Amino acid sequence: KAGVTQTPRYLIKTRGQQVTLSCSPISGHRSVSWYQQTPGQGLQFLFEYFSETQRNKGNFPGRFSGRQFSNSRSEMNVSTLELGDSALYLCASSARQGARQETQYFGPGTRLLVL
Amino acid sequence: QKEVEQDPGPLSVPEGAIVSLNCTYSNSAFQYFMWYRQYSRKGPELLMYTYSSGNKEDGRFTAQVDKSSKYISLFIRDSQPSDSATYLCAMSAQSGYSTLTFGKGTMLLVSP
Numbered sequence: 001k002a003g004v005t006q007t008p009r010y011l012i013k014t015r016g017q018q019v020t021l022s023c024s025p026i027s028g029h030r031s032v033s034w035y036q037q038t039p040g041q042g043l044q045f046l047f048e049y050f051s052e053t054q055r056n057k058g059n060f061p062g063r064f065s066g067r068q069f070s071n072s073r074s075e076m077n078v079s080t081l082e083l084g085d086s087a088l089y090l091c092a093s094s095a096r097q098g099a100r101q102e103t104q105y106f107g108p109g110t111r112l113l114v115l
Numbered sequence: 116q117k118e119v120e121q122d123p124g125p126l127s128v129p130e131g132a133i134v135s136l137n138c139t140y141s142n143s144a145f146q147y148f149m150w151y152r153q154y155s156r157k158g159p160e161l162l163m164y165t166y167s168s169g170n171k172e173d174g175r176f177t178a179q180v181d182k183s184s185k186y187i188s189l190f191i192r193d194s195q196p197s198d199s200a201t202y203l204c205a206m207s208a209q210s211g212y213s214t215l216t217f218g219k220g221t222m223l224l225v226s227p
Binding site: 004039042043045056090104105106107109 | 203217
């Protein structure tokens with residue numbers, strides 16, 4: 001079974017631009033969560049989508065948004081990029097909403113650099 | 116004070132050594148404790164999962180939770196160069212990964 005895939009793997013943007021990241025979950029998984037990982041703050045939860053609806057949200061500004069499609073693929077969008085948005089963005093999938101931690105699988109991440 | 120504290124390392128050990136990785140936390144409501152391993156340019160993968168206090172062993176890995184001291188540990192026996200990675204602790208007050216609070220990770224380097 002293929003794992004979680006994320007595209008693109010690397011991205012360079014400039015301040016003020018917007019960016020869209022994509023995540024394809026494991027086949028059959030309907031829940032997709034997004035995380036931001038930085039050296040300063042570590043790994044932080046952004047939001048979770050299940051059945052095309054946002055179910056949980058972390059403590060991030062409204063510039064961070066996402067959506068999920070009927071095939072469970074998810075996209076994350078960051079508008080008006082700031083230097084501090086440079087990070088590794090990780091996607092994780094699970095079969096159920098808010099499932100137990102041991103059933104979550106991470107993708108390799110998209111590394112975003114904002115100049 | 117951060118909710119979860121973890122020494123960033125790097126921690127360098129020779130092959131075969133016993134490795135001890137630790138996290139402290141401040142939120143007494145945490146009940147679910149996890150250790151993830153993250154190789155360079157990869158996403159985290161779950162290594163160990165424990166609920167409440169106690170020990171859990173899986174092969175060369177042992178996870179220990181001491182809720183009275185708000186302290187968790189991961190021990191790696193007979194460490195191998197392939198264990199070289201960043202180890203992240205994570206914890207939550209309720210079942211459900213969307214509530215996880217992560218440590219910043221400890222980089223481990225095992226030299227042959």
